[in-house]
Amino acid sequence: MYLRGLVPGRRAVFALAIGALSGWLAALAGMPLPWMLGPMIGNTLAAILSLPVRGPDRLRPLVIPVIGVMLGSAMTPEMLDAAPRYMASFALLVPFLGLTALASYAVYRRIGRYDPVTAFFSAMPGGLNDMLILGGAAGGNEKRIALAHAARVLLVILFVVLFYGTALDVSSGEVARGTAASALTARDWALLGAAAVAGVPLGKILRLPAPQITGPMALSGALHLAGLVTVAPPGFLIIVAQVVIGTVIGCRFIGVSAAQIGRDLSLGAVSSVAMIAVAVAFAAALTAITGLPLSLSFLGYSPGGLTEMSLLALAMGQDVAYVSVLHLVRIMLVIFAAQPVFKATRRRDQTGTNPPRSES
Structure with a gap:
C-alpha cells in the first residue's frame, strides 16, 4: 500500500532503481545491451504489474547527447585508414539497407497493420535510440518502435552466437564502449x-535529424578524427545514460496489456528473420566478389548493434576495424537518410497515387 502512495517524483526514482537493478542482472546474465534492455524489460514488467513507476522524462534530453558522443568516439583515424580496403562492402551497403528496410516494413505494415509512421521507423535498420527519437518526433508509436528494435538486437545476437557456435563475451558489458573515468x-x-x-x-542550427544525438555525434567524430581526443566517454556515464533511456522506454508501457506486448515482440521476431535472410544473401554475394570470409561479411552486414557486433568479431578473431566501420557507416546512413526518405514517401502517399490503408 505504501508503494502505491508514492508521489510522482518518487515513482521516477523507484523506476530508476528498478532499471539499475535490472541492468545489473542483465549484465550478469550476459545479455546484449544489458544496461539498455535490462531497464526496459524490468520497467515494462513493472508497468504490466501496475507498480508505481513513472519515466524520468526530464532526464532523457540530458543523457541522449552522451550516446551521441559515444557513437562519435568510434570514428578514429585508424578505422578510416582501413576503409579503402573494403570499397565493395560500402558499395553494397546502400542496396542492402534498402532491401532490409523494405522487407521489415512489409512485415510491420502488411502483417502487423502498423500505421505507416510506426512501420517505417520500426523497420529502419538503425539504432534503438536514434530511431525512437526520429519516430517519436514524426508521430509514431514509440512503444512499438522500441519493442521492434529491442527484438531485432536480441534475435540477431542470438542467431550469430548459435550459428557460429561461439559465446558472446560481455564481461565488460557496455563499458567496453567507454573509458575508465x-x-x-x-x-x-x-x-x-x-x-x-x-x-x-x-x-539544430544545421537542421540535422535528431539533433540531440547527431549533433554531439558529429562533433565527437570530428574531434576523434582530428586526434584531439582519443578516448570514449566515461563508461559509468554511458551506463547511466542507458539506464535512464531504458527506464523511460519501459515506463511507456504503463497501461499496455501483456498480450499487446507479446504481439509486437512476435512481429519483431518475424521482421528480424527477414532482415537476417537479406544479410546472409548479401554476405554471400560479398564473399563471392571479394573472397572475404563469410563470417566476417555477415558480421559486417548483420542488423545488430555496433558494440555487440564488434565484440563478436573480437571473440571470433575477425577484423574488428572492418566490422566497426561498416556498422558505424550503417548507423550514420540510417540516421541521416531516414527522415528525408520518410518525408519523400509521405509526400508521395499524400498525392493519392498509393494512399496508405487506414488503421483499425
Whole structure:
C-alpha cells in the first residue's frame, strides 16, 4: 500500500532503481545491451504489474547527447585508414539497407497493420535510440518502435552466437564502449563535454535529424578524427545514460496489456528473420566478389548493434576495424537518410497515387 502512495517524483526514482537493478542482472546474465534492455524489460514488467513507476522524462534530453558522443568516439583515424580496403562492402551497403528496410516494413505494415509512421521507423535498420527519437518526433508509436528494435538486437545476437557456435563475451558489458573515468585527462573531459553540450544547438542550427544525438555525434567524430581526443566517454556515464533511456522506454508501457506486448515482440521476431535472410544473401554475394570470409561479411552486414557486433568479431578473431566501420557507416546512413526518405514517401502517399490503408 505504501508503494502505491508514492508521489510522482518518487515513482521516477523507484523506476530508476528498478532499471539499475535490472541492468545489473542483465549484465550478469550476459545479455546484449544489458544496461539498455535490462531497464526496459524490468520497467515494462513493472508497468504490466501496475507498480508505481513513472519515466524520468526530464532526464532523457540530458543523457541522449552522451550516446551521441559515444557513437562519435568510434570514428578514429585508424578505422578510416582501413576503409579503402573494403570499397565493395560500402558499395553494397546502400542496396542492402534498402532491401532490409523494405522487407521489415512489409512485415510491420502488411502483417502487423502498423500505421505507416510506426512501420517505417520500426523497420529502419538503425539504432534503438536514434530511431525512437526520429519516430517519436514524426508521430509514431514509440512503444512499438522500441519493442521492434529491442527484438531485432536480441534475435540477431542470438542467431550469430548459435550459428557460429561461439559465446558472446560481455564481461565488460557496455563499458567496453567507454573509458575508465580515471584514465581521462582534464582535456578529455573538456572536449567530450563540449561535444555533448555544444553538439545539440549545433545540430539544430544545421537542421540535422535528431539533433540531440547527431549533433554531439558529429562533433565527437570530428574531434576523434582530428586526434584531439582519443578516448570514449566515461563508461559509468554511458551506463547511466542507458539506464535512464531504458527506464523511460519501459515506463511507456504503463497501461499496455501483456498480450499487446507479446504481439509486437512476435512481429519483431518475424521482421528480424527477414532482415537476417537479406544479410546472409548479401554476405554471400560479398564473399563471392571479394573472397572475404563469410563470417566476417555477415558480421559486417548483420542488423545488430555496433558494440555487440564488434565484440563478436573480437571473440571470433575477425577484423574488428572492418566490422566497426561498416556498422558505424550503417548507423550514420540510417540516421541521416531516414527522415528525408520518410518525408519523400509521405509526400508521395499524400498525392493519392498509393494512399496508405487506414488503421483499425
